[in-house]
Amino acid sequence: EPEVTQTPSHQVTQMGQEVILRCVPISNHLYFYWYRQILGQKVEFLVSFYNNEISEKSEIFDDQFSVERPDGSNFTLKIRSTKLEDSAMYFCASSVAVGFTTGMKNEQFFGPGTRLTVL
Amino acid sequence: AQRVTQPEKLLSVFKGAPVELKCNYSYSGSPELFWYVQYSRQRLQLLLRHISRESIKGFTADLNKGETSFHLKKPFAQEEDSAMYYCALIGNTGNQFYFGTGTSLTVIP
Structure with a gap:
């Protein structure tokens, strides 16, 4: 069964450094997402991406963050200058389509996550 | 504003006992509710x-719009049900x- 994959599983970086988290969504999916979970807190939406552009983003997704689909398979989250408070688990997810016309939202399939530790 | 509340951080039950994981939501429109494990x-x-x-692994959840709840239930808990459960809405x-x-x-x- 196809799965969303994420690399690396754990990333340690110094404050102020740039990090790129990588995701390979399920191949026939059209929508891609990033969520994060700070330790002990809830999973929070960051951004959704469709047709090579951001379709929605949360307040958390400020100018320090960017997403890209550099090729046909990868979906990346870049944090330009990491802060201590960026330490979290970052989850990538993908789904086939948002079925507004059918009235049914598609299941989002999650990757295993990347644990980012900013020192 | 949209919000999902799960009042219990930790829940322990004995094998074979019924289990209910509570979820309440706040949303002004018509959300779709999910349980992720x-x-x-x-x-x-x-x-x-x-x-x-549908019922998956013996779990059911009914959307109660009047109480804005979507509690997850299982009549007889099994050891393999031990996990983290997240209620979510779109x-x-x-x-x-x-x-x-x-x-x-x-x-x-």
Whole structure:
């Protein structure tokens, strides 16, 4: 069964450094997402991406963050200058389509996550 | 504003006992409600969604619009049900999930 994959599983970086988290969504999916979970807190939406552009983003997704689909398979989250408070688990997810016309939202399939530790 | 509340961070039940994980939501439109489960060292995976009205692994959840609740229930808990359970909603104007804080369920043998 196809799965969303994420690399690396754990990333340690110094404050102020740039990090790129990588995701390979399920191949026939059209929508891609990033969520994060700070330790002990809830999973929070960051951004959704469709047709090579951001379709929605949360307040958390400020100018320090960017997403890209550099090729046909990868979906990346870049944090330009990491802060201590960026330490979290970052989850990538993908789904086939948002079925507004059918009235049914598609299941989002999650990757295993990347644990980012900013020192 | 949209919000999902799971009042219990931790829940322990004995094997064979009924279990109910509570979820309340706040949303002004018509959301879709989901339960996701995360077993130890595994990824988040969909358990069930209100719109399909199905039972998965013996779990059911009924959307109560009057009480704005979507509690997850199972009549007889099994040890393999021990996991983290997240209630989540998607609103009717977007495709982002709003998650609750999760409930860690432990089934005691």
